[in-house]
Amino acid sequence: MAHPSMASSRGLVDEKPRLLVVAALVWIDQDHLLVQRRPTTARFGAGQLEFPGGKVEAGEAPVAALARELVEEWGPDADRLQIRRIVELIHHVYPSPGPEVVLAVYDVDGRAWGHQWSDSIQLEHGAQAVAFAVDALPVDEFLPADRGLVAALRGQGRGARRAT
Numbered sequence: 001m002a003h004p005s006m007a008s009s010r011g012l013v014d015e016k017p018r019l020l021v022v023a024a025l026v027w028i029d030q031d032h033l034l035v036q037r038r039p040t041t042a043r044f045g046a047g048q049l050e051f052p053g054g055k056v057e058a059g060e061a062p063v064a065a066l067a068r069e070l071v072e073e074w075g076p077d078a079d080r081l082q083i084r085r086i087v088e089l090i091h092h093v094y095p096s097p098g099p100e101v102v103l104a105v106y107d108v109d110g111r112a113w114g115h116q117w118s119d120s121i122q123l124e125h126g127a128q129a130v131a132f133a134v135d136a137l138p139v140d141e142f143l144p145a146d147r148g149l150v151a152a153l154r155g156q157g158r159g160a161r162r163a164t
Contacts, residue, residue, distance in 0.1 A: 020102055021054065021055055027111070031134055031135075033137070033153075035051055036051075036123065049142045052070055075123075077120040077121070081108050087105055089102065
């Protein structure tokens with residue numbers, strides 16, 4: 001029998017492997033998340049909200065990948081953010097020709113930045129950072145892979161899916 005990662009539901013060999021992606025729920029206090037809006041010039045998801053993160057490179061540990069991605073996307077002061085545990089695993093298949101991804105979402109303590117985060121963050125050109133109260137997260141403005149988690153966070157209210 002073929003290994004599940006080698007065969008599709010049609011019995012054909014998959015041409016694209018699953019991508020392992022890491023993302024961060026950056027809590028600047030008990031009730032507020034810091035997220036980013038993709039540049040309007042982005043190839044995919046232009047102008048949509050997302051959790052910071054990115055692809056895990058070959059041979060890279062997921063937590064190391066998230067630390068690297070936070071620094072790449074938010075600047076060197078992102079080293080002050082404390083990465084905690086994985087709080088969610090999401091499987092998402094984007095419409096063709098998009099990838100199939102497994103998204104490991106980590107709880108990240110952003111209290112070192114707190115509500116002064118704008119003094120610490122250095123975004124790539126065209127990207128924006130936005131803080132939201134968890135009960136006010138705009139679900140439909142997020143990338144499709146994130147929407148289920150965003151809806152759950154919003155519905156569970158204060159402290160949802162956070163490590164203590």
